[in-house]
Amino acid sequence: MTQILIIGAGQAGLTAVQTLRGEGFDGAITMLGDESFAPYQRPPLSKAYLLGAFARERLFLKPDAFYAQAGCELLLNARAEAIDRAAHTVRLADGRVLAYDKLMLATGTRVRKLTCPGADLPGVFYLRDIADVDAIQPVFTAGAKLAVVGGGYIGLEVAAVGAKRGLDVTVFEAMDRLMARAVSPAVSAFYKTEHEKAGVKLLLNTGVEAFEGAGKIEVVRAGGVRHPADMVLVGIGVLPNDTLARDAGLACDDGIVVDRSAMTSDPDIFAAGDCTRHHGREGVAIRLECVQNAIDQAKHAALAMLGRPQTYSEVPWFWSDQYDLKLQMAGLARPDDTIILRGDPVSRKFAVFHLRDGKVAAVEAVNAGPEYLMGRKLIAANAAVPPEKLADMSIAMKDML
Numbered sequence: 521m522t523q524i525l526i527i528g529a530g531q532a533g534l535t536a537v538q539t540l541r542g543e544g545f546d547g548a549i550t551m552l553g554d555e556s557f558a559p560y561q562r563p564p565l566s567k568a569y570l571l572g573a574f575a576r577e578r579l580f581l582k583p584d585a586f587y588a589q590a591g592c593e594l595l596l597n598a599r600a601e602a603i604d605r606a607a608h609t610v611r612l613a614d615g616r617v618l619a620y621d622k623l624m625l626a627t628g629t630r631v632r633k634l635t636c637p638g639a640d641l642p643g644v645f646y647l648r649d650i651a652d653v654d655a656i657q658p659v660f661t662a663g664a665k666l667a668v669v670g671g672g673y674i675g676l677e678v679a680a681v682g683a684k685r686g687l688d689v690t691v692f693e694a695m696d697r698l699m700a701r702a703v704s705p706a707v708s709a710f711y712k713t714e715h716e717k718a719g720v721k722l723l724l725n726t727g728v729e730a731f732e733g734a735g736k737i738e739v740v741r742a743g744g745v746r747h748p749a750d751m752v753l754v755g756i757g758v759l760p761n762d763t764l765a766r767d768a769g770l771a772c773d774d775g776i777v778v779d780r781s782a783m784t785s786d787p788d789i790f791a792a793g794d795c796t797r798h799h800g801r802e803g804v805a806i807r808l809e810c811v812q813n814a815i816d817q818a819k820h821a822a823l824a825m826l827g828r829p830q831t832y833s834e835v836p837w838f839w840s841d842q843y844d845l846k847l848q849m850a851g852l853a854r855p856d857d858t859i860i861l862r863g864d865p866v867s868r869k870f871a872v873f874h875l876r877d878g879k880v881a882a883v884e885a886v887n888a889g890p891e892y893l894m895g896r897k898l899i900a901a902n903a904a905v906p907p908e909k910l911a912d913m914s915i916a917m918k919d920m921l
């Protein structure tokens with residue numbers, strides 16, 4: 521019987537199990553994860569779950585009974601330590617050795633850690649896992665001074681939840697604008713205004729040099745200026761979990777390199793999700809950290825493991841919830857795109873379209889569902905839309921194609 525082994529029990533791992541069974545695979549599936557939980561959604565961790573508005577059970581992507589019903593042996597608290605490609609086996613930290621015919625790596629990412637003095641003091645937190653939120657909750661209380669290091673999605677979502685829960689929030693961002701790696705200046709400026717309206721203090725162009733103290737923390741910024749804090753949340757990005765692959769001699773380049781069918785440099789090993797680097801639909805090598813990629817790439821990996829490879833060319837999409845604002849993005853923006861604003865940010869409902877060679881390449885939509893949905897279709901269709909038409913609010917989005 522064919523044996524498929526999946527390392528990493530997250531969104532991508534689960535999707536592969538579902539796809540394999542959905543496609544009629546009747547061999548053996550084993551999925552192992554080093555956390556103590558069955559696959560769960562991470563997005564609510566920095567949003568509704570941190571706020572206390574989302575029950576823990578709802579985090580889980582499938583009920584426990586699903587795995588037995590799907591004929592998937594789920595091994596938790598099980599860490600893969602080495603792949604022996606010649607023998608087609610994987611060794612776990614507890615010494616067990618599991619055999620595979622096809623192997624899928626869905627190991628995700630880990631947080632990038634600060635290395636400055638005091639970075640490991642108690643009270644300095646990161647946010648990736650359920651366990652991280654559990655550690656944060658007891659100190660995440662009204663009146664507490666929260667210092668957020670990093671004005672990206674995670675930092676700003678936590679800042680928004682903190683402000684809502686009555687914490688006194690200060691964000692330290694080294695760049696000159698918020699979410700600079702991911703959104704256009706117009707969207708950065710809009711979110712700056714919104715956070716300030718909510719009482720969040722934003723310190724841009726401000727790097728953190730050290731943390732001092734015990735219990736109460738002093739955040740030390742360049743020049744020695746100090747800010748007292750009860751807790752620090754660091755959100756400065758993630759690193760791909762590609763060590764296992766690298767040690768096994770698979771091609772890696774800041775992520776496990778896969779082709780567009782999700783195959784690694786070994787034809788019996790596939791990879792999907794945050795841990796991979798692939799050539800996206802635009803032919804540029806990228807590493808995507810989003811649910812869409814975890815799901816779509818895992819479906820491709822499953823099909824490829826069944827000997828039916830397909831070319832992955834889905835339009836990437838992502839969302840972020842901050843306050844009552846839903847930011848939805850699709851496509852990959854570039855700094856030299858032509859920017860078209862549709863709607864007025866003051867209305868708190870607007871979209872920014874990115875045109876490249878006259879074609880819609882990306883969209884950022886704030887509380888603007890139709891703009892986002894049609895934007896995705898326009899990107900997928902490689903459609904050219906005149907800029908003045910996109911900007912004209914009297915023309916409905918459904919009439920853009």
Ligand SMILES: Cc1cc2nc3c(=O)[nH]c(=O)nc-3n(C[C@H](O)[C@H](O)[C@H](O)COP(=O)(O)OP(=O)(O)OC[C@H]3O[C@@H](n4cnc5c(N)ncnc54)[C@H](O)[C@@H]3O)c2cc1C
Binds near residue numbers: 561627810841
């Ligand atoms: C707080 C937070 C908010 C987010 N918000 C959004 C959002 O709004 N929208 C969005 O699209 N995306 C969001 N994301 C990103 C999204 O959660 C990820 O893109 C998605 O979880 C990737 O799925 P994955 O299966 O590739 O990896 P993961 O979900 O990271 O799962 C990988 C699993 O593999 C395990 N593992 C790693 N190495 C080993 C090993 N050697 N042995 C065994 N197990 C191992 C890991 O511990 C982990 O459990 C958010 C992420 C976080 C942390």
